[in-house]
Structures are given as structure tokens and as C-alpha cells.
Amino acid sequence: MAIKIIVMMKQVPDAEEIFIDPVKFTLNRAQARGIINPSDENALECALKIKDQTGAEITVLSMGPPAAESAIIECMGRGADRGVLVTDRVFAAADTYATSLTLAASVKNLGEFDLIIAGESTTDSGTGHVGPGVAEFLGIDQATYCTSLHIENDALVAERDLEDGTEVVSIGLPALATVLISSNIPRRAKLRLKIDALRKGIEKWDHDTLKLPPEWVGIKGSPTVVGALKIPEERKRAAKRITVDQLGELVKELGGMGLIKTEEEEA
Amino acid sequence: MTDLVGCIAPEKLEEYRNVFVYLENRNGKISRGALEMLGKGKEISVKLNEKVVGIAIGQDLKAVADEAASFGCDLILGAELSDFNGFSSVAYTNIISDFIFEQKPNIFLISGSREGRDLVSRIAVKCKTGVAADCIELDGDPTNRLLIAWRPSFGDKTIDQILCRKHRPQMITSRPGSYKLPEKVEKPDCETRIKKVKVGKLVAKHKILEFKPKTRLDLTSSKIIVSGGLGIGGPKGFEPIRKLAKELEGEVGASRPVVDLGWIPYEHQVGQTGQTVRPKLYIAAGISGKIQHIVGMKASETIIAINTDPDAPIVKYSDYFINADAGKAVAKLADEIRKYKKAHLVEADSEQTA
Ligand SMILES: Cc1cc2nc3c(=O)[nH]c(=O)nc-3n(C[C@H](O)[C@H](O)[C@H](O)COP(=O)(O)OP(=O)(O)OC[C@H]3O[C@@H](n4cnc5c(N)ncnc54)[C@H](O)[C@@H]3O)c2cc1C
Ligand SMILES: Cc1cc2nc3c(=O)[nH]c(=O)nc-3n(C[C@H](O)[C@H](O)[C@H](O)COP(=O)(O)OP(=O)(O)OC[C@H]3O[C@@H](n4cnc5c(N)ncnc54)[C@H](O)[C@@H]3O)c2cc1C
Numbered sequence: 049m050a051i052k053i054i055v056m057m058k059q060v061p062d063a064e065e066i067f068i069d070p071v072k073f074t075l076n077r078a079q080a081r082g083i084i085n086p087s088d089e090n091a092l093e094c095a096l097k098i099k100d101q102t103g104a105e106i107t108v109l110s111m112g113p114p115a116a117e118s119a120i121i122e123c124m125g126r127g128a129d130r131g132v133l134v135t136d137r138v139f140a141a142a143d144t145y146a147t148s149l150t151l152a153a154s155v156k157n158l159g160e161f162d163l164i165i166a167g168e169s170t171t172d173s174g175t176g177h178v179g180p181g182v183a184e185f186l187g188i189d190q191a192t193y194c195t196s197l198h199i200e201n202d203a204l205v206a207e208r209d210l211e212d213g214t215e216v217v218s219i220g221l222p223a224l225a226t227v228l229i230s231s232n233i234p235r236r237a238k239l240r241l242k243i244d245a246l247r248k249g250i251e252k253w254d255h256d257t258l259k260l261p262p263e264w265v266g267i268k269g270s271p272t273v274v275g276a277l278k279i280p281e282e283r284k285r286a287a288k289r290i291t292v293d294q295l296g297e298l299v300k301e302l303g304g305m306g307l308i309k310t311e312e313e314e315a
Numbered sequence: 316m317t318d319l320v321g322c323i324a325p326e327k328l329e330e331y332r333n334v335f336v337y338l339e340n341r342n343g344k345i346s347r348g349a350l351e352m353l354g355k356g357k358e359i360s361v362k363l364n365e366k367v368v369g370i371a372i373g374q375d376l377k378a379v380a381d382e383a384a385s386f387g388c389d390l391i392l393g394a395e396l397s398d399f400n401g402f403s404s405v406a407y408t409n410i411i412s413d414f415i416f417e418q419k420p421n422i423f424l425i426s427g428s429r430e431g432r433d434l435v436s437r438i439a440v441k442c443k444t445g446v447a448a449d450c451i452e453l454d455g456d457p458t459n460r461l462l463i464a465w466r467p468s469f470g471d472k473t474i475d476q477i478l479c480r481k482h483r484p485q486m487i488t489s490r491p492g493s494y495k496l497p498e499k500v501e502k503p504d505c506e507t508r509i510k511k512v513k514v515g516k517l518v519a520k521h522k523i524l525e526f527k528p529k530t531r532l533d534l535t536s537s538k539i540i541v542s543g544g545l546g547i548g549g550p551k552g553f554e555p556i557r558k559l560a561k562e563l564e565g566e567v568g569a570s571r572p573v574v575d576l577g578w579i580p581y582e583h584q585v586g587q588t589g590q591t592v593r594p595k596l597y598i599a600a601g602i603s604g605k606i607q608h609i610v611g612m613k614a615s616e617t618i619i620a621i622n623t624d625p626d627a628p629i630v631k632y633s634d635y636f637i638n639a640d641a642g643k644a645v646a647k648l649a650d651e652i653r654k655y656k657k658a659h660l661v662e663a664d665s666e667q668t669a
Contacts, residue, residue: 086575144436144439144445144448145444146322148436149440153319169588174588175436175448175449176432177435177446177448180404180434180435180436181437183404183437184408184440189404189520189521192404192429192433193429210429211429213529215523215525215526216526217521217524218524220520264320269322270445271444271479272445272478273478274477275477276475276476279473280451280452280474280606282632283613285631285634286634287631287636288635290635290636290637292637292644292647295637295644295647298635298651305617307595308652308656310655310656310659310660
């Protein structure tokens, strides 16, 4: 039987188009164009590679506003078999605890699975805490910062990129992996698959589907709160204008500050 | 495994006391990030009139305990693994959560290294609490015994205060390099409690097959850094930057998007989710100066910005601003430095002959 893979995907605002509500200090996501979080594209590509090699059934799972549907359809256009959008007003403004809880409950609702693949972090808030949080709720092992994944027998073999080297680890399934951005080249969607996806549609679940009380999720279920907002205190700097023709003078100044080593000093 | 339940807050917050610090260690040495956390932990514990408690896991923790004591740790709780050599988040989460359930700490600081970030959110889920990620400023509020944590917000100028008012411990991470290393204390006064722990069952299927060590570029102690951003135009844009860095005997840095695009490896990234640097000279070429980059380099002594946009936010963070194309200005700078060096050599020579 083909293995079951769940890819967790977050739709994020295109980095350049963010607008912050100055009164409520909340992000105005509606204004920004939504894209698939970049490392989630790499996560999906890892899943599709496994599907190419050994066959797999891939479900894309996303929590977000209804507009995230287009990102899920895009994933199905690349080869994912099924799409689930967990969407409900009560899920809004969740911190990583409430987000992990909601996604873990969604995974439970999907039934049996072998592997969950997430991105390492998002380009919007980028905590990187959601993958491991989901793994803890589900009580499964994890491999983080992966650059490649494959399945061997009943195990996930992953290459992990760490500060002081590369680790190759084998962990028992079911397991969760998080994939680093740029670790592969995501394929493009195929028009035929995209049309199929649009025809098939996605499933939409809310807190009732997941049997999650509203006070456990979203802003109410979040232990962290955003307090004040401030502009950090900075040292005032002169921003002295230098033209390209004056670079010689600048270099002299730098030399005077001892920033340019001349042979003479080395000797 | 943790039940799928909401983040239920404890009833008696006053039972929770002291500041935990995770002492990430390798070969008997505490990591740089963990030492920074220990320094911050000490500061906050003094302010709140609490103790700073080091949490260590490893094979032989004697050296780790001594080092932590020398930096002012009041108590060390250690777990020596008798049947596993390596890191496993499942095993470590269990051990650390047991310490939390037993000791009820008020605050828990964990370095935002790869190991720390792998662990922190599992621990928080298990202990039903929140985490503020990648904080850049920490302070204690003695009246409410709260940890006040700040992290860059989404826009390009502000930072947000993240609080965990009702849940304990109040957890945070900060990237290594975010704070200065602490000073050693004059008279260490620290109690050490180390227990032996078996984790065999938890890691039965967790097998490290291979480890290929590599030295990663450490920019946190570099004296001179020349960084490139999207404005350098492409991977080739790093060629003049490398030359300039070489001329200055410095290192090459980068903004996040150019790393994400694969123009240069992650080890060069400066900023909130990269390295925090404080060199004598920082040159930012084709970098706009969004807050997430600024927090990683604003402590530099001298900053030179090169940008075609005279209104780019980086301008006000710079000591010198060169309003020009990055490639041209960087190449010209390298030329001028070469000339300067030559002139100095000639001067030195003529002095000798005189
Ligand atoms: C400026 C800012 C700062 C914040 N700081 C904190 C903080 O310090 N602590 C805190 O607890 N919360 C914080 N939050 C809230 C946090 O953004 C949310 O919890 C968010 O739902 C998930 O976090 P993330 O984007 O950091 O995900 P990450 O943990 O970075 O995401 C990793 C991976 O998890 C998966 N994933 C994440 N979200 C979803 C989703 N909705 N659907 C499907 N898959 C998903 C994806 O595969 C993704 O690549 C902050 C939000 C903002 C805007
Ligand atoms: C959670 C989170 C974490 C982040 N972490 C980091 C981090 O660690 N580090 C980081 O850097 N960013 C980080 N970012 C991204 C950050 O918000 C910015 O998007 C990023 O710093 C912008 O990179 P840039 O300056 O290279 O690109 P841009 O903002 O696109 O700026 C390019 C600049 O180049 C200039 N330019 C264009 N052409 C030329 C030319 N020919 N010559 C000279 N100048 C030219 C432009 O005027 C512009 O100012 C993070 C974002 C989030 C949300």
C-alpha cells in the first residue's frame, strides 16, 4: 500500500506587500497577495519525489483564511492528491501553541498517516515552532532542518543540516520532518492536474469538525500575547554622503581608523 | 505524547520561581548561545530575586557544571545519559519536562540554535506554555515577576513585546550572538545535582547513521564584514563583494532573500534569523535595511551603506552613505584600498631608505 504523507502548508503574504493596522497592531493580510510559504514548496517537493519513486498518497493541510484555497489548489496542481483547509474565525490570531494544537487535531481527523512534512519556518512570522509542536502533540519523532528525505523500509532517512555538520538520521515511522528552504527545486503545476484539482475541490473543516472548543484555539487558546510595540532606540548616525569620486577620501578615513591593514603594520 | 487539549493555565502562578537556562553543550563545553542565555538569566534572576538554574544533558557533565558555576549559576540540574550518546528531541523533551514539572520554574531561556529551536516548542507543548521566538531584548518586571521579551515585528521599523502572562514557565529563545558574553563571577557558589537517566526505550528507532563535521563560518566575532543584498543583482554580484572583503581581510555577509534564493549559503546570513554581528566595520551593499536585518548588525561600530535609493531605510543606520550602484561602488572601494595600501608601502619604504 502506498504510504500516506501529509504536507503542512501555510499561505503567507508576499513579503513586499504587508500593511500593519496602526491602531490594532494587527497585520492586514487582506491587502497582501498570498503565496505558498517558500520552504513549504520544498516540503511538498520532497513528498512528490517520494511519490515518484515509491508511490504515495499526499494530503496538503493548511490552516488559514478561505483565500488560502488557491495555494492548496496550486499544490494539488503539482501532484498532491487531496487538500484540506482548516478555516474558522475562531482560529484567528493563534500563537504557535494554538496553531500546533489545531493542526495536530486535523492530522488526527485525517486518520492514519506515515509521514508529516513541514517547512522549516515561514517567511512571515518565522518562528519555526509549528512543526515540532505538532510532533509533540502527536507523540512522534522528528527530523528538523532536513535537506533531503527518503523512505527505507519502515523508517525515514533524513539528511539534517546542523551548525557543525551534516547528520544522517533514521527514525521510525510515523514521523515528522521539517525541510529547509532552497533544499530542492520545486516543480511547477501541470495545467491538467490543476483543472482536476479545481473539479475535485478541497475540504473545509472548522472547530466543530475537529471537536475543538473555541477557548482552546485562536487568540483565546494562545498563551503568548503581543503587548506594546516600539521603535528600538538607536544610536544616531551621521549618514555622511559620499560620492563614488570621493571614495579615495573615505578609504583614507578608514585607514585612519585602523581598519585597513598595510603590510607595514603586519611586519 | 501530549493530549490534544488547550493551553490550560496553572492556578497558582506564585508557586513558579526561578530562571531555568538550557545549557546546550558539546564535548564538555557550553555553547556560545547558552552562555549568553546564562548571562541574561543571571541578570533577570537578580532583578526578580530568584535563582538561575542550569539544565544540562549529556554523558559526562562535570566540565559543563564547572563552567556554568563560573558564570554565576546558582544550581545545576543535570541528567547523564547512560544508554544513549547524541541528541534526540523526544528524549531531551522528556527529561527537561520532568525537571519543569518537579521544579516549577518561572522563566526558561533557551538559545535559538538549531538544537534549541528543535527542542523548545516540544517542551512548551508538553508543559502547556508559550514561547516567544528569536527575541532581541529581554528584561524582568519584578512587580509581576514577568519576563518582558521583545522581537522584531513584521514591518520595517518596530519591535513587539511578547508576554506570557498566565502560563509557566515563560519561555523564550534568542539567536546566538544576540547578547554579549557574560563575565565570570568572582566567587562561584553553585550546587550541582546530577542524576543518571536511561532513555533507551524513547530512542529505540532513532539512529544517527552518519555525521559529517564541517566548520561553519562564524561572523559573530568578525572585525570586518561586507554584506550583499538583493540590490547586488544576482549571484555574480558577490564577486566584487568577495574581492572587497579580501582586500579588507574581512568576511562576506548577506541579507536573507539572497540566501533564500541560493546566491550564497545560509552561514553568511546576518539578521534576526541569521547571525547577530558587531564588527568594527560593516558594509551593506544593495541592502534596504528592514528591521530584521538591522537588528543583526546595528551594533557595528562603523556602518557604510551603498544603495541606489537615497530614501532606503538603511541610510539612517549608516555613518557613511554612498548613493550609487553596488557593483560599481564596491569595485571602486576595493581599488582605492589597494591604492592606499600601495601608497603606505611606498611611504614605509621611503622612511626606511631615508
Ligand atoms: C510578528 C509576529 C511575531 C510572532 N511571534 C510569535 C511568538 O513569538 N510566539 C508565538 O507563539 N507566536 C508568534 N506569532 C504567531 C505565529 O505567527 C502563529 O502562531 C502562526 O500561526 C504560526 O507560526 P509561524 O508562521 O511562525 O510558523 P512556523 O513555525 O515558522 O512554520 C513552520 C511550518 O509549519 C507549518 N505551518 C505553520 N503554520 C501553518 C498553518 N497555518 N497551516 C499549515 N501549516 C502551517 C508549515 O509547514 C510551516 O513551514 C507571531 C506572529 C507575528 C505576525
Ligand atoms: C520573521 C522574519 C525573519 C527575517 N530574518 C531576516 C534576517 O535574518 N536577515 C535579513 O536580512 N532579512 C530577514 N528578513 C527579511 C527582511 O524583512 C527583508 O525582506 C530583507 O532584509 C530584505 O533584503 P534586502 O535588503 O536584500 O532586499 P530588499 O529589501 O529588496 O532591498 C534591496 C535594496 O537594494 C537596493 N538596490 C537595488 N538595485 C541596486 C543597485 N544596483 N545598487 C545598489 N542598491 C540597489 C534597493 O534600493 C533596495 O534598498 C526576515 C523577515 C521576517 C518576516
